[in-house]
Amino acid sequence: MTNSDSRVSASFRDPSGFLFTRAGTLYRQVNQYYQADYDLLMKSGLYAALVKAGLLVRHSEAAVEARQPALAYKVIQPELVQFISYPYEWSFSQYKDAALATLAIQKRALEAGMSLKDASAYNIQFHRGKPVLIDTLSFEIFREGEPWVAYRQFCQHFLAPLALMALKDIRLSQLMRVYIDGVPLDLASQLLPGKTRFNFGLGVHIHQHAAAQKRYAGKEVKLETATNPRFNKMAMLGLVDSLEGVVKGLTWKPAGTEWAEYYDATNYSDAAFEHKRELVGKFVERVQPKNVWDMGANNGVFSRVAGDKGIFTLSWDIDPAAVEQNYRFVKEKKEENILPLVVDLTNPSPALGWNNQERQSLEQRGPADMVLALAVIHHLAISNNVPLPQLADYFAGLGSWLVIEFVPKSDSQVQRLLASRKDIFTDYNQATFEAVFSENFTIHESEAIRGSERRLYLMEKRAE
Amino acid sequence: MKMPFELLAPYLRPSLYLDPGSGSFLIQLLIAALLGGAFAIKIYWKKIKVLFTGKKPEEVPTPTEPEVTPMVTPEDPAQGDQNDK
Numbered sequence: 001m002t003n004s005d006s007r008v009s010a011s012f013r014d015p016s017g018f019l020f021t022r023a024g025t026l027y028r029q030v031n032q033y034y035q036a037d038y039d040l041l042m043k044s045g046l047y048a049a050l051v052k053a054g055l056l057v058r059h060s061e062a063a064v065e066a067r068q069p070a071l072a073y074k075v076i077q078p079e080l081v082q083f084i085s086y087p088y089e090w091s092f093s094q095y096k097d098a099a100l101a102t103l104a105i106q107k108r109a110l111e112a113g114m115s116l117k118d119a120s121a122y123n124i125q126f127h128r129g130k131p132v133l134i135d136t137l138s139f140e141i142f143r144e145g146e147p148w149v150a151y152r153q154f155c156q157h158f159l160a161p162l163a164l165m166a167l168k169d170i171r172l173s174q175l176m177r178v179y180i181d182g183v184p185l186d187l188a189s190q191l192l193p194g195k196t197r198f199n200f201g202l203g204v205h206i207h208q209h210a211a212a213q214k215r216y217a218g219k220e221v222k223l224e225t226a227t228n229p230r231f232n233k234m235a236m237l238g239l240v241d242s243l244e245g246v247v248k249g250l251t252w253k254p255a256g257t258e259w260a261e262y263y264d265a266t267n268y269s270d271a272a273f274e275h276k277r278e279l280v281g282k283f284v285e286r287v288q289p290k291n292v293w294d295m296g297a298n299n300g301v302f303s304r305v306a307g308d309k310g311i312f313t314l315s316w317d318i319d320p321a322a323v324e325q326n327y328r329f330v331k332e333k334k335e336e337n338i339l340p341l342v343v344d345l346t347n348p349s350p351a352l353g354w355n356n357q358e359r360q361s362l363e364q365r366g367p368a369d370m371v372l373a374l375a376v377i378h379h380l381a382i383s384n385n386v387p388l389p390q391l392a393d394y395f396a397g398l399g400s401w402l403v404i405e406f407v408p409k410s411d412s413q414v415q416r417l418l419a420s421r422k423d424i425f426t427d428y429n430q431a432t433f434e435a436v437f438s439e440n441f442t443i444h445e446s447e448a449i450r451g452s453e454r455r456l457y458l459m460e461k462r463a464e
Numbered sequence: 465m466k467m468p469f470e471l472l473a474p475y476l477r478p479s480l481y482l483d484p485g486s487g488s489f490l491i492q493l494l495i496a497a498l499l500g501g502a503f504a505i506k507i508y509w510k511k512i513k514v515l516f517t518g519k520k521p522e523e524v525p526t527p528t529e530p531e532v533t534p535m536v537t538p539e540d541p542a543q544g545d546q547n548d549k
Contacts, residue, residue, distance in 0.1 A: 013482075118482055147496075152488035204495055212494075213487030231496045238499030239492060241506065 005067050009357035014118070016137040020067045028059070028136060029066050030074040037114070037140045038073065046112035046139070055105050057081065057127070057134045081127040081134060082312050082339060086359055087157070088176040089341040089349060091323040092165050092252040093331070094131070095173065098124040099158035101131040103244045106148075110236060115142040119154035121161075121182070122359070128336035147231045148239060152213075155205055156182025159246065163202055166250040167193055170320045173342075180353050185210035201246030254321030272451035276405075279447055280305045280372065283403050283458040286445075289370035293399060295345055296376035300326040300338055303372075307337040314368070315340040345376065346384045368399035374456075378407045378414045381428055388427060388436040396440040402459040406433050411453050430455065 008019035008026075016034035020027055030038050041047050050056035059078040066072030087095060101124060106116045116138050123135040148154075157176075160183040164172035168191055175183045189210040196202040284292070284306050294303040297315035299322045307313045315338055317323050326340035343349060348362035373395060380386045386394075395402050407414055409428055434443065441459035448455050 147484070147489050147492035149482060149484045151492055152485040153482060155488075204491070209488065209491050211487075212491040213485055216487040216490055231493060232500060234504055235492075235496035235500035238501070238503030239495075241503050242499050 007067065009355070010122075010353065010359065012354075014135075014137060018067075022064070022067075026078060026080060027062060027064065027067075028076050028078055029068060029072050030076060030137065031068075031071045032073045033071070034137055035073045038137070040112075040114060040141055041136070041139045044112040044114065046109060046114055047136075049108060049112075050105060050133070053104075053108070054130055055101055055108070055133060057125075057132055057136065059136055076136065078134065078136065081125045081132065083314060084125060084360065084365060085339065085341050086176070086349065087121040087161065088174055089343060090173065091320055091327050091340065091342060092162075092170060092173075093324055094126065094327050094340075095121075095158070095162055095165065096247060096250065098126075098131045099154075099162060099247045100244065101133070102154065102158065103240055103247065105133055106240050107237070109139055110142060110233065110240070113142050114139045115148065115236070116140075116150050119150035119157060121157040121176070126339055129330045129334060129338070142233075142236075144233055145231055148236060151239070152209075153182060154243065155185060155209055158182075159205055159243065160185060160188035162247060162250050163196070163206060164188060164191055166252045167196060170252060173320070177349070177352065180358065185213060199246075201242060201249070205243065205246060252324070254324045269451045272449055275450040276374070276452075276454075276456065277302065277305055279449065279456045280374070280403060283445065283456075284309060284311070284370070286458070287370055287401050289368075289401060291368055292370045292372060293366070293368035294372040294374070295343075295398070296374065296379070297326070297340070297372070298322045300329065300340055302374055303338055303340075304335075306370075306372075307335060310337060312337050313339070316343045316345070318342065318344045345380060346386075363397055366398055370401040370403065371395055371399035373402065373404040375405055375407060375413075375454075377404065377433075378411070378417060382414060382417045382425055388433060389439070392437045392440045396461050400461050402441060402457070402461070404437070404457050404459065405449075406430055406455045406457065408453050408455075 005020055005022050008021065011019040015031065016037070017028055017030045020029065047056065051058050057078050059076040062075045062077040064075055066075050087098070090098065098121060102116070102119050106119075109115055117140040118135070118138050120135075123133055123138060124131050125134050126132070156179075161173055161176055164175070164183065172191070175187075185206055189207045192202065192206065197207050280302050289306070289311060292303070292306040292311055292313040294300070294306070294313055294315050297303045297317050298319070299317075300307075300315040303313045303315035303326075315323075315326055317326070317340070320342050323340045323342045326338070329335070330338050330340065343362060349359075351357065351361040351364060352359040377391065380391055381388060395404070408430060409415075409418070409423075409425070434446075437443070437457075437459060441461055443457055443459050445458040446455055
């Protein structure tokens with residue numbers, strides 16, 4: 001153990017091992033406690049098969065000193081994923097693919113005589129456009145006769161939120177922000193439409209499951225209620241197959257949300273749109289950022305200006321329908337550089353969990369090399385009343401370079417925002433915008449977008 | 465008096481670090497026969513299908529494949545400014 005070691009704060013639940021960083025490199029200590037399971041994972045061919053299928057993160061065994069040598073069996077160095085995102089930031093299909101990946105992993109594990117001992121949605125991350133399990137220590141030796149220990153977690157982390165998103169309201173994914181260990185099944189059972197009780201899968205895995213949890217919570221149970229129970233491998237395969245069927249049956253079509261029907265309403269001519277894309281491309285080319293965060297990306301048109309140049313780009317938007325479209329496009333085109341995620345910029349993902357250190361806030365996962373803030377300033381400054389100096393501070397905290405579009409009051413989109421309210425925004429004009437942002441940034445370039453009243457800026461954060 | 469823990473004790477072992485939940489365990493035991501049986505039938509049904517169609521199980525399309533909804537192509541300028549909110 002060296003002084004630079006730091007244990008990853010979210011890695012504490014499982015005694016099988018833990019993550020730590022040393023001199024900027026991420027390692028995972030595997031404890032002796034987990035030796036037999038780790039050896040089977042590696043020797044059974046399961047690890048190789050899962051890595052080949054892109055379902056498990058690759059790792060190498062590292063010849064470095066363990067952080068806690070007394071407990072250690074091995075130290076492994078996992079390949080880093082592009083970004084850590086959380087279930088409450090996923091669109092419906094991302095969430096569904098993460099659930100199906102978990103079940104596919106469990107099926108392969110069972111073939112190899114192993115089983116997942118947890119089914120946390122936080123163990124799945126999107127890497128190069130696809131869901132991948134990042135916790136190498138999630139496997140245990142399968143013991144025939146035992147029910148699935150991760151069943152409750154799978155239902156709370158995946159099935160309940162997906163069912164609520166598909167059958168009640170897409171916005172209910174946000175319950176995952178509140179409940180760190182997944183949506184309580186009694187709550188899901190209450191919120192889901194009554195007809196879902198008659199659907200076999202949801203009836204059993206959510207409604208009856210919730211009822212069983214309530215019935216047996218701390219109450220006495222007579223042994224004869226489950227006479228000689230035997231949960232054989234066929235039952236386990238049947239359970240996984242049943243869950244897979246339910247998840248596959250859940251669908252959601254992006255419609256009726258905030259922007260889904262708004263795509264036609266534009267005040268950009270084709271020429272202006274093309275010019276804007278050209279300018280964004282020029283700024284990206286000039287800076288050559290290592291990564292880009294496109295804040296308010298809609299379905300990712302401008303994210304792809306950077307993504308197509310091989311730059312990893314996060315494509316954030318508030319609208320789950322836009323993010324859904326964006327993700328479907330990533331899948332269709334097998335794009336590896338775009339990660340679409342849902343975020344409300346007026347209330348970005350906070351730090352959550354034990355000691356507020358298990359899940360990082362949006363800002364903690366930065367800073368970005370380059371931030372795109374295209375057609376968002378009027379939403380933040382006018383719809384959300386954020387004063388310009390606070391906006392400049394916020395963007396300066398988010399990344400080093402900023403490509404920002406100023407949308408003047410005369411713009412028809414701003415007029416729409418002001419139509420139903422009093423104009424209290426006397427400082428909202430181009431001159432003030434430039435003066436205020438110059439406090440935090442150096443403005444390198446700015447250009448009017450042809451055929452519109454808008455202006456695009458390339459700014460660099462000033463050294464503190 | 466039997467508590468859930470005693471009933472579940474044979475299944476518990478030191479490597480369990482999550483609380484599987486007594487209700488979550490018991491419901492699996494209750495539906496085990498049903499799910500196992502249904503799965504067995506499904507496998508046999510697939511085998512019978514293979515017998516008649518001559519296709520390997522991988523080639524038999526699963527009816528539960530998620531539907532693909534056609535999406536707007538973001539790069540299509542005809543859609544106007546996708547970013548314009």
